[in-house]
Amino acid sequence: MAGASPDPSLYNEDLAPIPFARRDWSWLNMATVWMGMVHNIVVYEAAAGLMALGFSAWECMEVVAVAYVVLFLAMWFNARAGTRYGIPFCVLIRSAFGPAGAQLPVLLRGFCAIFWFSVQAFAATQAVDAVIGTVWPAWNAASLHILGMSAHMWGAAVLVWALHAWVMGHGVSRIRNFELVAGPLVILIGLFATIWALNVAHGPGPLFAVPSRLHGMAFVGAFASGVTGMIGMWATFAVNIPDLSRFVRSERDQVLGQAIGLPVTALVFTPMAIITTSATIILFGRPIWNPVDLLLALHHPLITVFGGAVIVLATLSVNTVANIVPACYDLINLAPRRLNFDRAGPLVMALGLLFAPWLWFNEASSIFQALGIISGLLGPVTGIMLADFFVIRRQSLDVPALYQRHGRYGGQHGWHMPGLIAFVIGGIVAALGEIVPALSALNAVAWFVGVAVGGAIYTALAWKSERRAVTDAGLQPQ
Template sequence: MTHATDPALYNDDLAPIPVEKRDWTWINMATVWMGMVHNIVVYEGAAGLMALGFSAWECMEVVAVSYMVLFVAMWFNARAGTRYGIPFCVLIRSAFGPFGAQLPVVLRGFCAIFWFSVQAFAATQAIDAIVGTVWPWWNTLAMPLLGMSLHRWGALCLVWALHVWVMNHGVTRIRNFELVAGPLVIVIGAMATGWALHVGHGLGPLFAVPSRLHGSAFTLAFAEGVTGMIGMWATFAVNIPDLSRFVRSQRDQVLGQAIGLPVTALVFTPMAIITTSATVLLFGRPIWNPVELLLALNHPVVTVLGGAVIVLATLSVNVVANIMPACYDLINLAPQTLNFRRAGFLVLVLGLLFMPWLWFSEAESIYRVLDIISGLLGPVTGIMLADYFVLRRQNLVVADLYRRDGRYAGRHGWHLPAPVAFVVGGVCANIGIIIPALASVGSVSWFVGLGVAAALYLALAGRKARHA
């Protein structure tokens, strides 16, 4: 196929993976998701739900609905990746055109690198706690440098080195790493839950707290909770083809995602709530930050082992959910210069430039920015689903995705219905920011963006096709 491709749109990393080389089974897909679902952001997500006024059991209902919606979206959006062996940044060209595709690709890449940076700093805190526990002199390296102490810089370097080690041999090492990391985190989480049940003599105080929400207030908060949980994975709902392209069959990708996504989330969420219940009894308040909990327990062995688990969990989510998609997105921008390994190192450098230690003191700002980005990625998901399942009827001419003059080229590389639908859908999803009276739209922003963009795209693209 390479003789007909444009060098600006193609290299070996972006090329379709032949069927005979797609060796991921449902087990690989499930363990990858297990490794991603167990991360600090998801762990602390339960705190946000309970802060809204839900009971622990209602939190479980929010999680169940959220992850079932995500599962359905990712199940369908993954199909093209499995069928054709192509990544998100190539698949999106059928809707946006080869140059127009750079718009959602850059947006997704920005979000991936930002999340990598934030998650990596969470692991940095854990490494810092581990080393400071084993060698107390470590904590004396307190000289400030660019807003962070010298010993924290040392921990950050160690975390970045661990990411380099996992990424050094590309997708094969990532697959093998997740095969071990995903299940291991569940086992250790179960041990922590057992400890919490022992301390709390049962499910604990948080499960005994009744709901503070009723009637319309409950309905609105439930919608906000579901949208917020979806927002954590809105980025991955877009680029799931980056993973599904390695899976050998549609059955494997569906079964793997079903086990690894909603099932694992429903197991992990009560673990987080039960463990936090034990902190209420021990310290008189809920401690949702795992690193803070380890330091509060003040037991060297627990700090070291628990910190290692946090680092493992962070690595498992970062390499798949953030570094891998960011690599493909960067390669898509410069396929003649970048390959997977070079792009991986570039992601690590760009992640440092985000200076996550400064953002951590402004958590509200982080989530405000990421909520807006998630609201913009809902329209991308809607456009992708509408394009592939309705407009293209699940049939793509793959060779034309790598050409400027193919059937997906549009006008000068832009298929205009997609950018128009993307902008309108994004504005509708975030309309509450512009018009405060419509702030309630924010509680269902992902759904609004997806629905508006999909409908408008089909209306514009269908009309264009009829007049072609």
């Protein structure tokens, strides 16, 4: 940025490129960050969803392996620009959408991040409420309902939100230290739980003996749906991985860290969930996939307290990095003159509370369907970002121009039309399965369709417009 004059409406210290001298995340930091994110209640229960589709336990492992390898590849390539230039997603996306047009995918990503923060935080609230209620039964006596939630649940919510605020108060660069402890610790506790389950079940347990109910084309369709569903949990993070990779000191560190932390950790964690749940069938006669329900069913105060603390730790780990940090950058991008990271964090948590997850958490199928469509729109964004950086820009960006409204990436009054057109068309095609019942089969590959259509259309439209803009401005091709 030396010698450049960035537009104040597009620039502040939190959005500025991080110089190489200040990038101190190693492969270990990147790996432990992903360890902390992969271990959460939603991912734990995902195995139940796969088995409900008719897969055997071993087939669940195959679905997880394919999904997380695809995710790793998408994040590996999309993280490259963050590592090379030290810029976050909300700045990088200006290259493909223009400084004004970039606000559209940024707002979508920010909405999804705050929503998922709300979901995860309320899941942790239930765990805290269960723990305190078990240790101190008088806690449950505070049953007065306020705005649709009991007083004791409000007390638990205050504690959970305060814990998030405490972690965020240490700043984004120090979050790596928290994840360095949280990620491995959660997997260590999961290992202890698995050893306990193996002892109870005298082996992997009955779930591993359940045969597959899917064969032929039914298996193929369900496999595609399962892979897309697993990807859907992290599709939003596939676009904003530069928010983390900008802190990593080298390309080798980000690739190695993500390889260990993402597919490898997921393949370790999934059988842990299945084995532990297998033990619950022997103990209680039914599978218990929700960790909070399992803690309550065990009726052991010490285990409930310890297990609840682990659930809260896992939630803090995933929520901080996967939801709060991206949402902070997205809000800062909207108003860089007024917001910085310290101010954006409390705002994200306040907006998460306004989602009022306690009002719909147990009957949320329609809301999650709507959120799935919104998240699916980020498939085309992933394709557009990859096409822009690797095909159109050839991995070379004019970084100072990303902070200016007029210039190489300015487009038409701040709107780069190839990106917007590709985004709209890609999003419509990816959502056709939800809109047109006859095309519901597309839902099984919606994310892949969105990535392919968005990337292909953007490449076709941007190739000519970029060459024309370069010629008219007398600039050197990128």
